[in-house]
Structures are given as structure tokens and as C-alpha cells.
Amino acid sequence: MLDYAVKTMCFDAACTKQLFSGRYYSIVLVTRGTARFHWEAERWICSTEDLFLFKPGEGAVMVFPGGKLPLEMLWVQLSPEALAALSDEATQLEASFNVVPFRRIAVRADSEISMLIKSLARRMVTLPQEHDSFASALFEESLLKMFVILVLRACIHAEQHRAQGSRKHLMMDELFVYIRTHITEEITLEQLEQAFYISRFHIAREFKRQTGQTLHSYIVKTKLDLCCHYIEQGRPITEVYRLGGFGGYNHFFRAFKQEYGMTPKQYFRSVQKDAHA
Template structure:
């Protein structure tokens, strides 16, 4: 990637500052990494099998393989800042003693996603976010270079926070009856995961399972399984598997359905995802 990427920086880094009433949000995956900063709202944040209670100034960091979603406990005003970015653009600034992507990848999947900030850390990051937003809204001579510098300052600051807190995990496991079910799903994505099978496997009424999962996540277990399979398919494609192999191994037994679902959830077809994959893999 040449320095010309600066001319298209908004294609690699998407900054969003949103304020609105709370509403239902589905599980989702991004094509790259995401930084999520809560400004206000009654929010719990789900990543994989963990739930993170949030308050003002808390950060959530995720990579392209981690299923996540916010869930709202009330209808109070919701405000957050997110930065979604292509990992390759941050990887350009890796040095012998610093990996800008460490906090996004050097941890188990769905673990250590939450960073709690001091009031000083929150102020520093909020100032950087507002600077980036202003540069985006009011571009001028050289603003792309300054914007890139601001973005990397954010990344460096978050990595420092991650190193300070890397030995703690502030997430909570889901309901004790859900945890073993989700562990089973994780290990058997290529197999039958029908509600009837889960009912027999865990001696739990399937309608109760549906209700319990909906209560604790705000979404259906069927949707969760689809996203877990899509996540696995993305990983396989990034590692060089054929589209057909990714379809079968991730549990989509019907090829046409796989193509349609992948396009719906990821935004592009599997072959295009693989062809244009620019992510950072450990």
C-alpha cells in the first residue's frame, strides 16, 4: 500500500458519532477492527459468549472474527463513537518494539474486549475523537496526514491501556444454562445445530432455550449460530480455503444459501471477500 492511501483514508477508516434513542441492534461482524466508546446510555455489550456492562468512557475493542452487539436495558438517550478500520492501515506503522494491532489480536477470541478508563484517559481519547471528527467534517490542506496521525495516536493510547489491563477480564459469562450450549455450538459449527438436537444434548426445553437466549442477548439463538458460521467461513477464506470448502466446514450445507447469507451479512460474495482480503491474521 503506497502513501496514496492517504488520499482515500475515509475508505479505510470510518468514524461515526451517533446520538439517538435506544433501539434493537442485531449481532454483527465487521470486515475489520472496531473501537467503540460509550458516551451515554444504559448499555450491556455482548462479544462472543461474554457480556460487558458499560458506563461512560468505557471502550470495547473487537476484530473481524468477533460477533458483537450492544443491548439496552432502558430507552434513555444513547450516544457512542465508533471507529471501524482496515487492520492493514494500522499495520503499516508497526515497528520493532510496537505492534499497533496487539490489543485487537493478542488475546483469546471474545476475551478482554473491555477497557475501563480513568477520567483523564477518557478526556484524552474524547479530545482525539473530536479532533478526528473535526478534520473529517472540515478538510483542508494536509488534513488527511493530520487525520492519520490522530488515528494512530488513538491506537497507541488504546494499546497502552490494554497493556495496563491485559491481565484482567471485565466480562461476565452469560446465564449458566447458556454457557455450555454456546461452548457446544463453538465446537460443532460444521454439524447439526438444530433446536431439537440442542434440546436432547442439554436436556433443556427448546422453547425455554429460545426464551432464555432472547432475554439475555436480545437476539435469537438461530441468528447467533448464523453469525458464528459466517465468522468461521471468513476465517477459512482468509486462510486460503476454497469457497466450497468454507461453505461445508462452517456448516452451510447448501451452497446457494451460503452465498446468499454471506452476501447479506458481510456485504460481498465469499469469492470477493477472499480476493480483496487485506486483513491482519495472527
């Protein structure tokens, strides 16, 4: 019998949840909504169809700030023994997991692979109800094998895309570093134009083309993400917006409520409630 587990997780209200892999390889598939995953200084934002992976003995804290859309995720855990049973002489799946360069990583799968992964994961949820069906063990093994292979392919493809685009996106990488470094300050296109010796119009156009969002929207969301971190630490709201680089409380309040569907104080209360629970 293969040693694995599949769990469906649904959250309608803001919450914080500790995820730990134990002795398993863990794969979290976000099927609806957006969540933040963080561990020590590392942070990832995952939305619908994103994968989040971590290896045995590791974990992450999942933060769902609430909002208009609920959060739905599928959590698949596979033991080293299960991966060995699904492997063959040509492909050792556990070894492949350790070759793919991640400890904890968020992956955006190609649309075709993502659709297949989601379909397989949802099918895996219903497998326990089919033990009396024809060739159930063989069907289960085939389903799991296909799921793991597609997840690994998604990781490999993501790495290849990053390698192929590294030179093309060099300016963007430098731009992200600059924004992160100066996130607690007011960042304008004029500043970026002077810092990179590139037209502000070109910066704005390229940022929108390569990321799908405006530069202003990205900066505001990054500031809000930092503010959420300070709120989770228990800092006063009157201090949070200054630490996050917002010039005034009203601007911070409007941006926070528009992004998360709740006020900063409501978010603080939800974090406190989850911590006590």
C-alpha cells in the same frame, strides 16, 4: 489513504442493534449512557467512557433498554492495512491488538487516558471536513496513531490492574460466582455469611468499597439483566419475573421501571418493534 471509518451513534429510545466488524478492528467508545453487549453466552455492561473492542470477523449485539439518559457511542473501525501504515519497526499495531488478550472485551480506561481517547475520537469525526487544511494527511495520521496507542494502553493497564488485584479480590471473585450461580434464588447476607464464613457486615462493607454499589443493588440489577434476556427471547412477562428470581411481580415491576425508565411490557414492545424494523 488510510482505510478507517468513524461513526457516531445516538439512541433516544430502547433498541437492539447488531454490530459486526467485517474485515476491520472495531472500537466502540460509550460517551454517554449505558448499554449491554452480548454474544452467545458472553455479556458485558458498558457505561460512559467504557471501551468495547472486537476483532475482524467478530461482533456483538448491543442492547439499549432506554431510560432517562440517551445512549451515545463512537464506533471506530480500522483495517489491517491502516494499522500497518500507522506502525513502525519497533511497534506493529495489528500484532499488538492480537497480543492484548481479547476477542471481544469491555475495558474501563483510566480517567486520564479515557479523557484523551474521547477527545481524539470526537476530533476524528470532523476530519473529513478538514481535507483542505494545512498538512491534513499528516494531522490525520498523527491523530489516528495516538488514538490506537491510547486504546491499546487502556487494555494493557486494565490487564495489569486485574493481575495486581487478583489476590486481593479473590473473595470478591468467589462472591460474584456464588451470586451468578444462585441468581434465580433469594440471596441474603445471612446466606453469604454462612457460605463464606465471613461476617455479613464485612461482606457488605467490602462489596460497597470495591464496587461502588451495595450488594442488594448489584443482585437486583443482575436479576433484571437476566429478565431482559428472557424478555428478548419472547417469554411471557408473568414467567419472566419468576425465571429471574423475583419473589413477586410487584417487586419486579417497580425495580424494572426504576432501573430502565419503562415497564417490562413497554420494553418487550420496544424489542419487538426493533426486531421487525
